[in-house]
Amino acid sequence: MSVVALVPAAGRGERLGAAVPKALVELDGESLLVHAVRGLWASGCVHHVVVAAPPNQIDVVTAALSSLGAAVTVVSGGAERTESVWLALQAAVAEVPDTEVVLVHDAARAFTPPAMIRSVVEAVRAGAPAVVPVLPLADTVKQVDADGRVLATVDRASLRAVQTPQGFERGVLVRAHEAAAKAALGATDDAGLVERLGEPVLTVAGHTDAMKITTPFDLAVATALLTHRGRL
Ligand SMILES: Nc1ccn([C@@H]2O[C@H](COP(=O)(O)OP(=O)(O)OP(=O)(O)O)[C@@H](O)[C@H]2O)c(=O)n1
Ligand SMILES: C[C@](O)(CO)[C@H](O)COP(=O)(O)O
Numbered sequence: 001m002s003v004v005a006l007v008p009a010a011g012r013g014e015r016l017g018a019a020v021p022k023a024l025v026e027l028d029g030e031s032l033l034v035h036a037v038r039g040l041w042a043s044g045c046v047h048h049v050v051v052a053a054p055p056n057q058i059d060v061v062t063a064a065l066s067s068l069g070a071a072v073t074v075v076s077g078g079a080e081r082t083e084s085v086w087l088a089l090q091a092a093v094a095e096v097p098d099t100e101v102v103l104v105h106d107a108a109r110a111f112t113p114p115a116m117i118r119s120v121v122e123a124v125r126a127g128a129p130a131v132v133p134v135l136p137l138a139d140t141v142k143q144v145d146a147d148g149r150v151l152a153t154v155d156r157a158s159l160r161a162v163q164t165p166q167g168f169e170r171g172v173l174v175r176a177h178e179a180a181a182k183a184a185l186g187a188t189d190d191a192g193l194v195e196r197l198g199e200p201v202l203t204v205a206g207h208t209d210a211m212k213i214t215t216p217f218d219l220a221v222a223t224a225l226l227t228h229r230g231r232l
Contacts, residue, residue: 009107011108133210
């Protein structure tokens with residue numbers, strides 16, 4: 001029974017503002033996408049990877065990933081993240097029929113520790129239909145109105161920042177995305193679609209290294225992280 005990782009990598013990276021799509025931005029001579037797929041493969045628990053790439057970069061992405069020795073399929077991504085995941089999920093189901101566990105992992109979280117990836121897969125294998133890695137919040141959180149006036153201080157004790165990879169029992173993720181596609185609904189993460197089905201979503205411990213590279217500041221932090229940690 002296989003574990004397939006879907007890697008949405010088709011975003012433009014507007015907040016980063018690089019000359020190329022964010023997943024193709026290079027650190028230490030390799031794109032964020034290559035770093036991310038290497039981490040998934042290094043976890044030792046992923047059997048196949050499906051990447052949703054920028055539609056005009058399929059050949060570039062396929063060539064860049066070929067050196068990793070991983071089983072990878074590259075498909076065209078969509079206009080929104082949810083659509084990119086759905087396209088990759090359909091390809092995964094067609095290509096790897098015995099898929100049991102599906103991970104959804106942002107290319108932008110390029111330096112996620114393999115041990116964290118394994119903990120997500122183990123939680124799904126132990127019976128959780130959906131699993132998300134989370135971190136507690138470090139800052140005080142305020143709710144504000146449209147003018148920026150503070151309405152309330154939110155109790156952060158029950159709040160968590162959510163990372164990827166998010167792990168799913170395959171049937172649950174397919175049902176969640178079918179329902180979203182039918183209703184033309186998006187979500188900022190895949191677990192959000194599963195929540196709409198009324199299915200439980202469990203959490204496991206996230207890791208600071210699984211930070212999402214969104215802005216130039218994040219890229220500077222990731223550069224320091226890679227220098228400190230080295231390639232896997
Ligand atoms: N149409 C899209 C949009 C996003 N993504 C992917 O979803 C992940 C998380 O998205 P984010 O980090 O927000 O990336 P972008 O959408 O590229 O960023 P921005 O909003 O700054 O343009 C990224 O790996 C991104 O490539 C995708 O596959 N398809
Ligand atoms: C999926 C995600 O990484 C979980 O934190 C995040 O929601 C994606 O961010 P985006 O900026 O909404 O694409």
